[in-house]
Amino acid sequence: AQNALFQSQKLEAIGKLTGGVAHDFNNLLSVITNGMALLRMNGVDQQNLSIVESIERAVTRGATLTRELLTFARQQPLKQERNNINAIIRSFEAVLRRANTGAVSLNLDLGGHLPDVMIDAAQFEAALLNLIVNAQDATPDGGTIDVRTRVVALDVNDVGTLPAGRYVAITVSDTGVGMSPDVVSRATEPFFTTKEIGKGTGLGLSQVYGFIQQSRGDINIDSALGKGARISIYLPALDDAIAAVVNKDKDRESVLVV
Numbered sequence: 001a002q003n004a005l006f007q008s009q010k011l012e013a014i015g016k017l018t019g020g021v022a023h024d025f026n027n028l029l030s031v032i033t034n035g036m037a038l039l040r041m042n043g044v045d046q047q048n049l050s051i052v053e054s055i056e057r058a059v060t061r062g063a064t065l066t067r068e069l070l071t072f073a074r075q076q077p078l079k080q081e082r083n084n085i086n087a088i089i090r091s092f093e094a095v096l097r098r099a100n101t102g103a104v105s106l107n108l109d110l111g112g113h114l115p116d117v118m119i120d121a122a123q124f125e126a127a128l129l130n131l132i133v134n135a136q137d138a139t140p141d142g143g144t145i146d147v148r149t150r151v152v153a154l155d156v157n158d159v160g161t162l163p164a165g166r167y168v169a170i171t172v173s174d175t176g177v178g179m180s181p182d183v184v185s186r187a188t189e190p191f192f193t194t195k196e197i198g199k200g201t202g203l204g205l206s207q208v209y210g211f212i213q214q215s216r217g218d219i220n221i222d223s224a225l226g227k228g229a230r231i232s233i234y235l236p237a238l239d240d241a242i243a244a245v246v247n248k249d250k251d252r253e254s255v256l257v258v
């Protein structure tokens with residue numbers, strides 16, 4: 001709990017700082033973007049075309065980065081609503097498949113009936129996309145990414161400090177490069193990244209972590225170097241009254257690794 005408190009205070013401080021910098025930086029980018037448009041209008045000769053194009057690509061990358069930073073810093077209030085995770089994933093499947101550009105096969109295993117959860121659907125989609133993009137980045141030479149949903153019964157402290165109860169578990173597994181123990185323990189820190197400058201912001205998992213905590217859930221990272229990664233999100237299931245339909249989780253190993 002202390003770690004969670006530290007994490008959220010750190011997030012807040014970093015968020016404020018980042019928001020200011022990203023905002024100013026965005027203004028500078030607009031000046032460059034407008035300048036480039038003017039250059040194009042005046043006509044760019046063949047000799048300079050590739051230079052102009054590379055500047056435009058860099059500006060686009062910069063704009064993506066500042067957008068991510070602003071989203072992170074804004075920490076928008078969540079629209080927590082009763083939702084079914086399988087329904088969200090199904091309605092989002094086409095986008096997921098389009099995002100999956102590499103030589104990676106993406107499998108969805110949305111088994112059986114899931115109880116509803118309280119979640120901001122748009123934020124959940126963003127979180128899932130984050131996990132899938134990370135999984136892709138970790139499998140540059142191809143491999144598989146499995147997205148699986150199920151209901152699990154957790155005992156107290158099985159996952160982080162979650163209370164005992166029924167949870168909807170969403171697991172994204174990949175067959176990629178995996179993480180060392182040090183990377184596993186730092187992966188949700190804001191700005192922690194092992195990716196090259198311009199590629200990673202180190203904000204993906206910290207955003208997912210913050211959002212899932214706010215939704216009264218938790219995430220678990222299970223990974224070793226060369227062994228791929230399995231990131232699981234746990235969200236408290238609503239409707240204990242329909243507990244009868246719950247398929248009690250058989251593969252407990254996936255929820256006991258911390």
Ligand code: ADP
Nearest residue numbers: 134135138187193194200201202203204205229
């Ligand atoms: P970013 O993707 O911008 O680096 P994240 O917060 O999403 O930021 O991830 C932090 C770090 O965690 C990554 O740089 C990477 O080292 C590690 N990581 C995250 N997901 C995976 C994965 N599926 N496989 C291997 N490493 C991962």
